[in-house]
Amino acid sequence: MTHATDVAVSELFLGLMSGTSADGIDAALVRFEGSGTALRCELVHARTLPWDAALRSALIALGQGADSVSLDELGALDSRAAMAFADAALSVLEDAGIPRGRVRAIGSHGQTIRHRPHAEPPFTWQLGDGNVIAERSGITTVADFRRRDVAAGGHGAPLMPAFHAALLGSPHEDRAVLNLGGIGNFTLLPVAGDVRGFDTGPANALMDGWCERHTGQAYDASGAFAASGQIDAALLARLLSEPWFALPPPKSTGREQFHLDWLEARLGSTPLAPADVQATLLELTARTVADALQMTQPTTRRVLVCGGGVRNPALMARLCAHLPQAVVESTAAHGLDPDYVEAMGFAWLARETLAGRPGNLPAVTGARGLRVLGAVYPA
Structure with missing residues (x-):
């Protein structure tokens, strides 16, 4: 006999993500069915929408530690970011020809401007008011996912490991999922044992900032700028001596720690060609990950890579060189578009929240226990 609870319900959720690099808003419309290891998901439609240039500059400045902002300016940025998130959601729905009434909820990460899990008291802060997103989109919105985990003693990051485990784990080999956004982070998926996850340090954030300063381009397309330079061993050693790299998990970080001022303090007195610095930054990412x-x-026998760094062949080549024991490949080889894994993950987190299921993994974040994450803003 089939009971109503045995029938897998197919629902549409929309995930919104803007990471450390703040290079755009990733919006992913996802169809989910099932849960846990029986989870099935389909990326229905997705796109990345650019931030308004002035708004992006203000958000990046805050993320890098700028504190000369009035309360009025901060409140306005919160609302303006939320409007941009809502517009991104509506744009994807228009592209897909899906009416907003068919979407169960939006899951919005927001834009991180501070992440201080070791402060006293600890806190994390993402802009993008869920009230504004719900009102402007007409869709129930779940936002502010990280702060409950921090309140429970965790880092509030990374939050993707449970999603990765449901879709990318294997009973036959130890795997790792590597997200190469502004900051790098791992999800470890062993055949036996707990799922774990943690940040590894800068992935694209420093490279993007240095590239923009010296070439005017927002990122190093195909790693060509780095490939034109040479690794400087002395600079690399100074960068690797950063004490944060030696910390054991759980650990997380962000642009407030790894930014261009941090880099410049370690450049030394001998001038280096900008391309040599870029090559060294790329090697820093590969080395710290490995x-x-x-x-x-x-x-680990297989490393599945997502995020913007997967589009950088120079970085992928260095990862392969440092990880000869493992196959290093895009999540695309396993059915997940590497550009939208995180946005899909926040759609999944919204689904978990509305179902009353926890979204964190205490073994990953260090929280005192499982917690239902996020605040719900009804349509």
Whole structure:
């Protein structure tokens, strides 16, 4: 006999993500069915929409530690960011020809402007008021996912490991999912044992900032700028000596720690060609990723890569060189568009929240226990 609770319900959710690089708003419309390891998801439609240039500059400045902002300016930025998130959601729905009434909810990450899990008291802060998103889009919105985990003693990050485990784990080999956004982070998926996850340090954030300063381009397309330079061993050693890299998980970080002022303080007195610095920053990303994996799960046989860094062949080549024991490949090889994995993950988190299910993993974040994440803003 089939009961109503046995029938898998197919629902549409929309995820919104803007990461450390603030290079655009990723919007992903996702169809979900099932849950846990039986979860099935389909990316219906997705696109990345650019931030308004002035708004992006203000958000990046805040994220890098600027504090000369009035309360009025901060409140306006919160609302303006939310309007941009709502417009991104509506744009994707228009492209897909899907009426907003068919979407169960939006899951919005927001734009992080401070992440201080080690402060006293600890806190994390993402702009993008869920009230504004719900009102402007007409769709129930779940936002502010990280702060409940921080309130429970966790880092509030990373939040993707449970989603990765449901879709990308294997009973046959130890795997790791590597997100190369502004900041790099791992999800470790062993055949046996707990799922774990943590940040590895800068992935694209420093490279993007240095590239923009010296070439005028927002990012190093195909890694060509880095490939034109040479790694400077002395600079690399100074960068790797940063104490944060030696911290054990759980650990998280952001633009407020790894920014161009941090880099400049370590450049030394001998001038380097900008391309050589870029090559060294790329090597820093590859080395810190490989070192972190060797320290935490050396038995990894497959590394599945998502985020903007997967589009950088120079970076992918260095990762392969540093991880010869593992296959390094895009999540696309496993049916997940690498550009939208995180946005899909926040659609999934919204679904978990509305179902009353926890979205964090205490073994990952360090929280005191499982928690239902986010605040719900009804349509």
